[in-house]
Amino acid sequence: MRDAQPLPAAFWASLAAAAQQLGVERSAAWCHRREAETRDGVIRADLTLRLPSDGGGRR
Numbered sequence: 001m002r003d004a005q006p007l008p009a010a011f012w013a014s015l016a017a018a019a020q021q022l023g024v025e026r027s028a029a030w031c032h033r034r035e036a037e038t039r040d041g042v043i044r045a046d047l048t049l050r051l052p053s054d055g056g057g058r059r
Contacts, residue, residue, distance in 0.1 A: 009039040 016031035050056030 009035045
């Protein structure tokens with residue numbers, strides 16, 4: 001799904017408004033964050049913990 005185009009910010013704003021009307025505030029907040037990410041951009045990273053025996057760090 002990495003090749004999929006992001007949904008427009010207006011979609012997330014509409015979804016947030018619907019969530020607010022339904023009283024689902026956590027979902028509305030999540031949709032507002034997605035709206036901002038779509039509008040302003042975002043950097044995503046996949047993090048992986050590695051064992052020290054596999055080259056990972058130690059505490």
